Amino acid sequence: MMMIDTRVFYEKRGRIRYISHLDMNRLMQRALARARLPVWFTQGFNPHLYLTFPLPLSLGFESRYEMMDIRLTGPLPAEEVQERLNAQLPEGLLVFEVAPPQMGAAQIAFCDYEIALPGSASAQLEEFLNAPIVVEKKTKRGVSEVDIRPHLKLLSLREEERKTLLSLRCASGPVFNVNPSLAMEAFCKKYGHDAPDIDYLKTAVLTEHGERFR
Amino acid sequence: MNHQEKIEYALRRVQKPARYTGGELNSVKKDVVRDGIRQHIAFCFPDLYEVGMSHLGMKILYSLYNEQPDVWCERVFMPDSDMCEQMRALSLPLFALESGDPIGEFDFVAFTLQYEMSYTTVLTMLKMGNIPLRSAERDERHPFVIAGGPCACNPEPVADFIDLFLLGEGEEMNLELCALYRETGRSRQEFLRRAAQIPGVYVPSLYTVCYGEDGTLLSITPREGAPERVEKRIVRELDQVFFPQKFVVPFIGAVHDRAMLEVLRGCIRGCRFCQAGFIYRPLREKHADTLNRDAHALCESTGFEEISLTSLSTSDLTELEPLMDQLLSWTEQEKVNLSLPSLRIDNFSPSLVEKIARVRKSGLTFAPEAGTQRLRDVINKNITEEEIFSSCRTAFEGGYTAVKLYFMIGLPTETEEDLRGIVDLAQRIVDLFYQLPGKPKGKGVSVTVSVSSFVPKPFTPFQFEPQDTVETLRQKQEFLRSLIHSRKISLKWHNADVSHVEGILARGDRRLSAVLEALCERGVYLESWEERFHPELWEECMREQGLSAAFYANRRRDYEETLPWGMLDYGVTHTFLVRENQQAHRAVATPHCRQQCAGCGANRLLGRACF
Numbered sequence: 001m002m003m004i005d006t007r008v009f010y011e012k013r014g015r016i017r018y019i020s021h022l023d024m025n026r027l028m029q030r031a032l033a034r035a036r037l038p039v040w041f042t043q044g045f046n047p048h049l050y051l052t053f054p055l056p057l058s059l060g061f062e063s064r065y066e067m068m069d070i071r072l073t074g075p076l077p078a079e080e081v082q083e084r085l086n087a088q089l090p091e092g093l094l095v096f097e098v099a100p101p102q103m104g105a106a107q108i109a110f111c112d113y114e115i116a117l118p119g120s121a122s123a124q125l126e127e128f129l130n131a132p133i134v135v136e137k138k139t140k141r142g143v144s145e146v147d148i149r150p151h152l153k154l155l156s157l158r159e160e161e162r163k164t165l166l167s168l169r170c171a172s173g174p175v176f177n178v179n180p181s182l183a184m185e186a187f188c189k190k191y192g193h194d195a196p197d198i199d200y201l202k203t204a205v206l207t208e209h210g211e212r213f214r
Numbered sequence: 215m216n217h218q219e220k221i222e223y224a225l226r227r228v229q230k231p232a233r234y235t236g237g238e239l240n241s242v243k244k245d246v247v248r249d250g251i252r253q254h255i256a257f258c259f260p261d262l263y264e265v266g267m268s269h270l271g272m273k274i275l276y277s278l279y280n281e282q283p284d285v286w287c288e289r290v291f292m293p294d295s296d297m298c299e300q301m302r303a304l305s306l307p308l309f310a311l312e313s314g315d316p317i318g319e320f321d322f323v324a325f326t327l328q329y330e331m332s333y334t335t336v337l338t339m340l341k342m343g344n345i346p347l348r349s350a351e352r353d354e355r356h357p358f359v360i361a362g363g364p365c366a367c368n369p370e371p372v373a374d375f376i377d378l379f380l381l382g383e384g385e386e387m388n389l390e391l392c393a394l395y396r397e398t399g400r401s402r403q404e405f406l407r408r409a410a411q412i413p414g415v416y417v418p419s420l421y422t423v424c425y426g427e428d429g430t431l432l433s434i435t436p437r438e439g440a441p442e443r444v445e446k447r448i449v450r451e452l453d454q455v456f457f458p459q460k461f462v463v464p465f466i467g468a469v470h471d472r473a474m475l476e477v478l479r480g481c482i483r484g485c486r487f488c489q490a491g492f493i494y495r496p497l498r499e500k501h502a503d504t505l506n507r508d509a510h511a512l513c514e515s516t517g518f519e520e521i522s523l524t525s526l527s528t529s530d531l532t533e534l535e536p537l538m539d540q541l542l543s544w545t546e547q548e549k550v551n552l553s554l555p556s557l558r559i560d561n562f563s564p565s566l567v568e569k570i571a572r573v574r575k576s577g578l579t580f581a582p583e584a585g586t587q588r589l590r591d592v593i594n595k596n597i598t599e600e601e602i603f604s605s606c607r608t609a610f611e612g613g614y615t616a617v618k619l620y621f622m623i624g625l626p627t628e629t630e631e632d633l634r635g636i637v638d639l640a641q642r643i644v645d646l647f648y649q650l651p652g653k654p655k656g657k658g659v660s661v662t663v664s665v666s667s668f669v670p671k672p673f674t675p676f677q678f679e680p681q682d683t684v685e686t687l688r689q690k691q692e693f694l695r696s697l698i699h700s701r702k703i704s705l706k707w708h709n710a711d712v713s714h715v716e717g718i719l720a721r722g723d724r725r726l727s728a729v730l731e732a733l734c735e736r737g738v739y740l741e742s743w744e745e746r747f748h749p750e751l752w753e754e755c756m757r758e759q760g761l762s763a764a765f766y767a768n769r770r771r772d773y774e775e776t777l778p779w780g781m782l783d784y785g786v787t788h789t790f791l792v793r794e795n796q797q798a799h800r801a802v803a804t805p806h807c808r809q810q811c812a813g814c815g816a817n818r819l820l821g822r823a824c825f
Contacts, residue, residue: 015225015235015237016235016237018225018231018232018235018465019232019465019466020230020232020466022467023232023465023466023467026467026471027463027465029517029519030239030463030516030517030518030519031517032517033513033517033518033519033548033549034514034515034516034517041549047549048549049549059231060226060231088239088517090237090238090239091237092237196226196227197223197226
């Protein structure tokens with residue numbers, strides 16, 4: 001059987017950010033089924049639709065750059081896949097590109113995030129980012145204390161409309177991943193902010209050389 | 215913060231926020247002003263999202279209501295405790311998922327009563343919606359609070375809180391109620407008085423109940439022209455009944471997260487403990503073509519990867535095999551799994567096993583319900599041991615290795631021998647597996663024995679019977695455990711305290727309303743989740759109201775006693791229930807409806823003979 005690796009790029013905006021990764025998986029499977037796209041199923045005793053996400057997104061995060069990989073069993077124009085899938089997606093999910101994958105997930109090195117905090121916090125943030133950020137990080141071997149500051153890069157920091165906006169580049173990928181919420185929660189704890197009020201928007205996924213991951 | 219900002223604030227601070235966001239595929243959004251909505255209905259399922267979203271009845275009525283241009287039906291579920299805490303702190307009233315509007319602003323707040331243990335949740339949801347709990351305290355500013363579902367067959371424990379009950383099947387009745395509301399609007403007295411004239415509608419405030427010195431009912435007296443007896447409604451032509459072509463596809467995994475196909479209503483079996491087997495009578499079936507068409511439409515509109523054929527006894531569907539053939543002709547191609555719960559042990563044919571096995575091998579479930587033939591005759595579970603063993607043999611040879619057996623303890627006339635019979639039966643199924651030459655290679659067998667406690671229910675032949683006390687049930691559970699010596703058998707049982715409270719509520723009367731109210735005030739809800747069930751609070755609140763649990767649960771009723779649900783008519787006659795009760799005590803089985811009509815009376819609703 002023909003198998004055409006296909007990468008679907010989409011946005012996840014608004015209330016749909018409250019859907020977990022596991023639930024996104026099921027949602028996409030059903031959307032693909034409704035779109036009646038010729039997708040490849042794993043073979044074997046209990047066949048299921050082949051679907052992987054190169055880099056899962058945390059619950060509560062919005063994103064302008066999400067990806068899922070599927071396999072098509074026949075050639076189909078990219079625009080048609082995009083249209084048929086978009087017709088089946090709930091509000092907040094929007095496919096903006098469909099293309100053959102150019103890179104493997106292991107090449108993911110960084111993600112950029114736009115982070116918004118209520119109130120004026122830029123001075124505190126500057127101070128916070130000037131020191132090591134030691135957090136408890138879950139690894140396969142248990143919980144350990146790590147300084148994540150070397151894995152973060154502040155791209156911009158500004159205040160507007162009673163909000164503090166910062167742009168942060170975080171080490172990311174299937175092997176080593178620093179979630180920006182680790183840093184922000186440590187910040188909130190130290191300066192007495194309310195962590196759940198922070199907005200996260202993933203804006204880019206990049207390789208080690210700063211190229212767009214595709 | 216405004217209302218929407220409060221919701222947003224709360225969503226950021228709770229587990230599984232997608233329970234409260236709405237916006238799922240196929241959910242219905244309307245605009246009250248633009249669409250000229252005359253009736254805004256909050257359909258409440260008194261349990262968590264995952265449970266409520268599994269319920270077929272809600273899906274049917276949600277679609278049915280929303281087909282009406284001037285009606286907008288939204289969904290409401292009980293928030294989990296973390297969300298409740300946020301809502302309390304924010305003074306955020308309970309809201310519906312589609313619009314986010316507080317339920318107190320709706321025209322109707324409708325509850326489905328699926329199990330007794332949801333009653334305190336019903337009250338908590340009203341309280342969270344800032345709606346006065348008692349009907350008598352509500353006025354023109356408040357929505358009508360209505361309820362239906364199986365527990366409406368004895369609605370008395372919640373009679374003080376619900377304005378009207380819809381008895382039986384809701385497809386036609388609900389639309390008639392909508393039509394009446396278009397005429398009366400919120401005029402409470404007029405609406406309720408006229409609603410009581412709609413067949414199937416029971417308005418509890420129009421009935422006065424009097425108790426005698428011994429605590430039993432003396433009389434139930436209707437007022438203002440309400441009928442002496444309210445007869446439940448059925449849909450006569452099931453094959454033509456409305457069935458949704460779309461289900462809301464939940465964002466988070468529901469308990470039953472699949473397409474559900476209702477293949478028949480009612481049951482021909484007449485198991486004497488089973489309320490569903492009597493209150494849904496008479497039997498009506500759908501045709502294979504109709505079912506196959508609906509199944510396909512549902513899969514196309516939802517993308518579900520599984521279809522479940524649901525009914526009380528799916529193997530009693532006349533056209534089951536043709537239906538399976540039709541379904542299998544496309545489900546395999548489209549990678550859709552079929553599941554068939556509720557198959558009867560005695561008509562589990564090899565060709566049916568083969569068809570099921572083509573789709574998926576999972577566990578196999580049988581419900582012998584009692585451990586000896588004598589007791590199975592008492593409860594009218596017309597299954598012989600030979601049938602159990604031959605079904606297991608067929609299943610084992612077909613590759614199954616896990617068997618789940620459902621039993622009940624505390625059944626009328628039960629003896630120690632019957633309890634021994636439960637473990638004995640399980641052991642012999644284990645032995646059977648190892649004796650089979652054709653058993654699956656390299657695999658062990660696992661037999662799960664799941665034991666629930668008998669709860670006597672209204673409109674069953676056992677409605678007169680005393681329930682075992684909690685102490686007796688516990689002793690019986692321990693006794694069963696002491697009998698099991700094989701590691702291939704695992705024993706599970708239900709919490710006896712829960713069964714006890716179910717026993718109180720199932721046959722309870724209006725005086726229990728005060729108990730439920732007191733529990734609600736103490737912050738009790740979601741008792742269907744065992745960790746949130748507090749038997750000591752029940753005891754306390756019953757005592758406070760001067761009510762005896764034993765009076766409700768552990769007392770035998772005379773055939774002549776006026777029962778709390780005496781003003782309701784579910785088709786099966788009192789004479790029939792008495793006759794069946796007497797047959798039970800003689801351990802005489804009654805043939806199923808297709809073999810011989812037992813004269814239960816339900817065919818009166820159909821206006822003809824059932825078969």
